[in-house]
Amino acid sequence: MKENLKADGVRVRFAPSPTGNLHIGGVRTAFFNYIFALKYGGEFILRIDDTDRARSKKEYETEIIKDLNWFGIKYDGFYRQSERTKVYEKYLEVLKEKDLIYECFCTEKEILMSKEIAVKSKKPYIYNGRCANLSSYEKEKLSGQFKERGIYPSIRLNIAKVLKAGGNFKAVEFEDAVHGLLSFNPKLIGDFILKTEHNRFTYNFASIIDDYDIGITHVIRGEDHISNTPKQILILNALDKIPPVFAHISLLYGKDGKIMSKRDAAANIEYYKKEGYLPEAILNYLAVTGNTFTVRQFENGKEKISEKEIFSDILEIAELFDIKKVRGSSAIFSEEKLKHINEKWLQSIKTERLIKILIEKFNSEETLKKLQESYGETVFVEIIDFLKNEFKTVKEILAAIKIFFEDFKTETQEIKYDIKLKETLLDNLQKIKSDKFDENAIKNAVKESVSESGKTLKDCYETLRLCITGRPDGPSILKIIKFMGRERTLKRLYGRQ
Known part of the structure; x- marks a missing residue:
């Protein structure tokens, strides 16, 4: 049997159908292929599977490529199935010469009726092969009828002949890199279609061809394709070709236990862009979801193996990636965990990059310019750096920037706070001179307010936070006040009636 993880000449592919925008599950599949290629120094191929011409759209293809670029997933080669019809015809002709295919004159309507009968009988649908042994007269007659209707006979693979040519093997087996040995009874598959009555090649045929x-060596894809694999292996067996290594990864499920699809808002890539998630953070999260990364360390001469969740860069993820450690069980998507990972990545990026993201992705050039002009270049950078370490998404940071503006208004005008305590805090903060207005001086003013009011330290800081930011929670209020300075702080407190 072919080596399960052959490192030489690795070539993988991501093959989306342009029938909708790329969703979060598709990104995970693309990324697993991408880091597998990086790990083994191989090639990552993008192939657009647009055999479904009725639903495939060029704009979806464009958006898929755009999203992959946003994630930094670069491909080494590109193919489009709609441009490869001659290739499929060539291999179909080989099967014809080997007498392993036949024309089927059963219409789509007739097949649909047969499937409905099978469902009512609570039995799996298996094509009965009635067209496999038609006489020349029957073929000629039916062919004429199809021609009059402007349709073609579909082309089916003759599984009985494929099995006989291969030595009458009893099962279609393959060693899945994730699930282990999988076995299928070929008699339960039935002679399946390679080319439809509309003269179009089916997914299973075009994909494996x-x-x-x-030259794809490893097919890493969602586990929803497991049922397609025995059919694809039979096609390659019929052509006397060796199948690639298959690895079927778990699908992403929502908290409701349902598979995430293109129709789910939480699966939409645009949502995560607008919320201010970093592409690397999303990839980091997708890599560890339904997967295990282990690191070996030595402490006091003893080996210690620990799991790793946050990475420094994509190359580190690739180096530690092991397809055999991908779990076959369901992978549950959690935005809370994604936020946690995004928070760590935000803390690690350079402030200059965050400023660039705010300008280019959130159209915040005017907002940042206003902040810079109000506070000066040095304090401006300090504020951005401070906020970068306090929030979980870029969108949250953008909202927090507005706190520093003189015309800042809270989301709600009705903020309940202790007015008398606010007055006490204001009196003590006023005593601090402008050139002495630092964190220590502010702390001392708050402590003085505690003594005078009989309130707790917590009460004082909560009142300050509510009056300054309009929120009961958030980053260090001491640092916010320090950045704002004496005049802005006092003005904000005066404005609270």
């Missing part, structure tokens, strides 16, 4: 023809 492409995988072989462009």
